[in-house]
Amino acid sequence: MSQAPITPSTPTASANETPFRYTAAMARDIEIAWQDRWEEEGTFNAPNPAGPWAEPEKVGALGQKLLVLDMFPYPSGVGLHVGHPLGYIATDVYSRFHRMLGKNVLHALGYDAFGLPAEQYAVQTGQHPRKTTEENMTNMRRQLRRLGLGFDNRRTFATIDEDYYRWTQWIFLQIWDAWYDADAVRADGAKGRARPISELVAELESGERAIPDGDGRAWADLGSTEQAKVLDGFRLAYTDEAPVNWCPGLGTVLSNEEVTNEGRSERGNYPVFRRNLSQWKMRITAYADRLADDLDGVDWPEKVKLMQRNWIGRSHGARVTFPVVLGTGETGGIEVFTTRPDTIFGATFMVIAPEHPLVDSLVPEGAWPEGTHDDWKGQHAAASATPKEAVAAYRLAASRKSEVERQTEGKDKTGVFTGSFATNPLTGQSIPVFVADYVLMGYGTGAIMAVPGHDERDFEYASKFSIPIVRVVAPTAEQADMPLTEWFVGDGVAVNSANDAVSLDGLGIDDAKARIIAHLEAGGIGHGTINYRIRDWLFSRQRYWGEPFPIMYDEDGVAYAVPEEQLPLTLPDVPDYSPKTFDPDDAQSSPEPPLSRVPEWVNVEMDLGDGRGLRRFRRETNTMPNWAGSCWYYLRYLDPANHDALVDPENERYWMARHAEPVAGAPAGTRDPGGVDLYVGGVEHAVLHLLYARFWHKVLFDLGHVSSEEPFRKYFSQGYIQAWAYTDSRGQYVPASEVREEPGKDGEPTFVWEGQLVNREYGKIGKSLKNSVSPDEMYDAYGADTFRVYEMSMGPLELSKPWEIRAVVGSQRFLQRLWRNVVDEETGAVRVADVSPDQALTTQLHQTIAGVREDYEGLRFNTAIAKLIELNNAVTKLDVPPREVVEALVLMLAPVAPHIAEEMWARLGHDGGVAYAAFPVSDPAKIVESQVTCVVQIKGKVRDRVDVAPDISEDELRELVLARDKVRAATANGIRTVIVRAPKLVNVVPL
RNA sequence: GCCCCCGUAGCCCAAUGGCAGAGGCAGGCGACUUAAAAUCGCUCGAGUGUCGGUUCGAGUCCGACCGGGGGUACCA
Incomplete structure (x- = not known):
């Protein structure tokens, strides 16, 4: 490898007395030359x-x-x-x-x-x-x-390379061709892992595993369509008809993760509607536990681990079935999930979601039960003559509410009595069942037991609808009958929680949960369980620009994998790749994948080699999301x-x-x-x-x-780099680069654009705020190295910081000073000499090496650069820069400003480049200070200083300090204690 | 509302519980220049958001509050 320095740019102006100064033009020449060299030599392969x-x-x-x-x-x-x-x-x-x-x-x-x-x-x-x-x-x-x-x-x-998405499709097929066996033991002894679907088929064939809902039939008795359906129930990638997020404005469905709280698309901010559609999903829920647990083993910011744990939303609790008298008079049951089974004794009503399938069978024919409160009958008198009408009206209203409306209505609880009563399985009391939209169909079982004494939402609902509120947890057993003015969710003991068969009274919350779950399980009323917030991942999109699914369907609608040797299944060119567009508010529209408009691609004839000969297939026309x-x-x-x-x-x-x-x-x-x-x-x-x-x-x-x-x-x-943005009097953004800062009358800075005062805001960099600065502008004005040093020195990497173009010059000056320590600006001659740095500089050098190593390793580039600047400033003060120090500086700078470092390294006479040069090593023996300033504190306040030898013993130092005049004066009345931290600090505490 | 992060000089940011300042920007003064820019040298500058606690000693640890940012939100 030849690593000669590049030729400096020829002086353009004859008046230029410093042709070898490190200017933006010089930086450009150096940078481009070294970039070419790295590329030619494959330096980073x-x-x-x-x-x-x-x-x-x-x-x-x-x-x-x-x-x-x-x-x-x-x-x-x-x-x-x-x-x-x-x-x-x-x-x-x-x-x-x-x-x-x-x-x-x-x-x-x-x-x-x-x-x-x-x-x-x-x-x-x-x-x-x-x-x-x-x-x-x-x-x-x-x-x-x-x-x-x-x-x-x-x-x-x-990702659009055919050689790449071939493997994306291949992985998809591995996932499709696998199922999750929760009982399989992994290498580390834990349970649960994915297995090939062929092993499942073998278990089903042999009868080792029963066919779910198979009515005792054998695998061979099932038709191929039925078999496919059973397997779909296991596959980690499967199609499922379920409510999905349909976004007409984008012409595609979206995953839950791509929909905002406001019920709009994260991208484009279009309305999203719930639609029942058959879509591809990934069974990520099977991995919920491992995805949550294994966060313990990775080195991630706690904040991000927490966000993932919250998203997975694992909560421990119980499922409990409450007996209920159905509208027909028959007995049924409503299953609920609760994280507080210890409070079942306090459940005084139940609520089911408007979309719950049990609603219809709950509502009795005919009139309201005797004595039904009027405000339980719904808000519209016209529709509240009977439970049936009231519930129907409420469900219709709820279904019409958009997510936005549910949001804006906030916490004002609404709901309607179903006309039916359930039985609290522990108190035996008859409790009313309501339909209310504060209970969500998508979480738990879509139904809850309501414990108004110990849940904020239930308390609000009970207060509004005059439902009894019972205390079953109290801070202490003595406060068992203290009235509840609001819900109580604090720590405490169970109270008023006993029947003939079980008593929780006096138990702490955790003990009470454990005892009641055992009781429920013994009685067959319920069981302890774990509930998750995470849903399966909706994986198909009705767009053109994505990986085609390597899946095709036969005439019975059974899905087959495209044979592996035919991958990649390439994206066809289509006459019109734009999606079918819809009115963003048209909830009734349906997705139409662009690929479905290419019949010659969709319809294929193929012999799968399964003995069924040449058959006709229809390709899957959805595409994968770009997460794939x-x-x-x-x-x-x-x-x-x-x-x-x-x-x-x-x-x-x-x-x-x-x-x-x-x-x-x-x-x-x-x-x-x-x-x-x-x-x-x-x-x-x-x-x-x-x-x-x-x-x-x-x-x-x-x-x-x-x-x-x-x-x-x-x-x-x-963190992000953000930037100032400016708006004029109409609130329109003006180009930030054209705004000038001027001192105002009161000394506060004001901002002026084309003669008018503008307001300053702070925000993301982008076109819309007109505050974007491109790296190209930085290359032109300063060079890439200066830009790199500046970005790394702005502050800690994890923090968001404001872009301040005025400050970039500081980084350029640093590089210029270092350059000047190596190269004479006028002659281009190397300035360093083989002189020994003095003791102080040697110490500083080795301290800097140690510090910079630690800072680089810890991604603290801002402090590493500060240390380099400091050391360079020390060298700058010398008439003759010592080679030893300068070379170490160049090497330590190389990771941040590699081009200028390469150039200086070559000029210093080294072959081989800096990319693989050994990083300087700190020698602790060289960090010797002849004198250390010891701080003398009296009662923690600095009162004196004394220079001492760095290896002074504690006893010597104590003696020395106690003999000082200021200390003797302060301790005339005696000494309580002396803290010695040799050699840097002594703290004397007088009586 | 709940959870997390951050509040140090005009600004960006340093400081294993031990002298509040490493570095940079801006400002001031000076040098160079016919002058200016650029560059160089010198220099000014806060007691750490507020209140309380722990400690010989708190920017740092603990509690409450205030301000800014992010996440999440009827999740039973």
Whole structure:
């Protein structure tokens, strides 16, 4: 490798007396030259132990492996702004640092190129999504290359590449062809794992496993359609007719995770309606426990773990059946889920959701029961003559309410008495059953026992409808009959909770729960259970720009996998790729996948080799959501050229290897899960992407395709760069770059645009706020290295920070000063000399090395840079920069500002470049200070200072300090205690 | 409403429970310049949102409150 310095840009102006100054133009020349060199030499190509690119001898020559990952970027049409690269710079600094420690570092970047925005952008511009997407990727590649990121460029790909989505489809088929056996034992002894569907079929055939709802029939007695239906009940990817989120404005259905609280689409903010449609789903609920439990083993921000746990929403409780007299007079039961089975004695009414299937059978014919409160009969007199009319009116009103209306109506409880009574199974009391929309069909059983004494919502409802409120928990047993002025959910003991068979009185909440669950189970009334908030993942979309499902249906509607050798099933070109558009408010519209308009693609004839000969099939016309491609991309980086497997198992084992030690803070006995060593990205994917990818990874683990149990061992959530935005008097945004700051009359700054005062706001960078700054502007004005240093020095990576273009010059000055310590601005001669730094500078150098190493490792780049600036400032004061210090500075700077570091390193006479040069090592023996200032405190306040030897003993120091005049004066009346922290501090406390 | 994070100088941010300041921006003064910009040198600057507690000692730990940001929301 030849690493000669590049030729400096020729002085343009004759008046230029400093042709070798580190200017933006100089930075550009240096940066582009080194970027070309890195690319030519494949500097950042990481060797693989196996697979098509196997270079085991190179792997062996390197130290440990390190797998670093950025969140898969979406190639947007407007290009990057300065906020986007923040995470990429951080991972690049981290990667470069670890390369200098001798590690085999894999850092690559691909593109998440399927999906709605790309398709919408294509529709807007009237071009094929592939064309616009590829143009966007080209632009983004250019912008990122100019930043000098050390990616292994051989490993890049896009999700739209046929070679990539072939494997996305292959993984889909693995999931489709698997079921979750909750009783199967995993290697680590825990229970529950995915198994191939063929093993299920074998169990069903042999009778080892009964056919659910099979009425005792044998597997062979079932027709192929029936068999397929049974298997669908097990498959981890399955179709199901169920209420889904239909978004006419986008022309597609959406997953729960893509719908906001307000019942609108996260993307585009269109209304979303509940529709019964047959859709593909992924049985993520089967993994709910593992997805929650295994968070203990990963090194993630607690905040993100909490968000995932909340999303999974595991709650322990009980299911209890309350006997009820149905409208017909027969006896039935209403099953409820409760997390507070200890309060069943306080259940004074029940509520079922308006959509609950039991509602019809609950409502009696004829008139209201004797003595029914008027306000139980509904709000509309015309419709409240009978329970039947009142309930029908209420259900209709509830069904018409949008999510928005339910939201805005807030907590004002509404509901109607069904006319039926249930029996509290513990008190034996008859309790009324209501229909009310504060109970949701989608959670638990869609019905609740209402305990107004100990639940806020039930209390509000009971108060409004004059229902008795009973106390069954009190802070102490003595307060058993203290009146309840509001619901009580605090800690306490059970009271008023006894019948002939069981008593909870006096028990704490947990003990009471345990005893009552045992009682319920013994009596067959109920059982302890775990409930989850998470629902199965709706996986199909009615769009063009996504992976086609490798599924086809025969004439009976039975689904078959497209044979593996036919993958990828490519996306056909369609005459019109734009989705069928609907009025966003048209709830009655139905999705129409664009692929269904291509009959020659949809209809195929094929011999599946199953002895049934050539048959006609109809392809699935839905496409996958763009989460699919981002669920496993990190695995493809490991072995992107592999045509035989999504990743060679040996490569996966190498790059995703489990660490010897579990992550810090993991519970005892936790085994390290393996996975990506560092994943940096924004918190906006905390639930969706990170949960979906974990789910897929666990399926692949169960099926033996990967050895790691988690995809992302360490995840770091970066903050955002935000920026000021300005609005004029009409509230319109004005271009932020044209706004000038001027001092106002009262000294407060004011902001002026084209002569008029404007208001300053703070927000996300973007086109809509007119405050976007592109990296290209930074390259032109300062160069990539300055831009990198600035972004890394703004503050802690996890914090959101304001972009302040004025401050960038500080980073440039730092690089200029360091450059000047190496290169004479006028002559271009190297300025360093082989002189020894003095004691103080040597100490500072080794302290800096130690500190910078720790800071880089801990992703504290802002403090690392501050230490480098400090050391450089010390060197700047010298007439002759000592080579030893300057070279260490250059090497330590290299991860952050690699181009200028390469250039200075070459000018300092080194071959081989800085990318793999050894990072400086701190020698503790060199950190010697001849004198240390010891602080003398009297009662904790600094009152004196004394210079002492660094190795002074505690006793010596105590004696020395107590002899000081100020101390003697303060301790004339005696000494209570003396705290000595040699050699830096002594605190004397007088009597 | 509930949960999480953050409040240090005009601004961005440092500070294993031990001298409140590492670094940067802005400001001021000076040098260079015919002048300006750029650059360089020097310099000014807060007692850590508020109140209380623990401690020999609190920016740091604990509690309450105030302000900002994020998540979530009738989840039984």
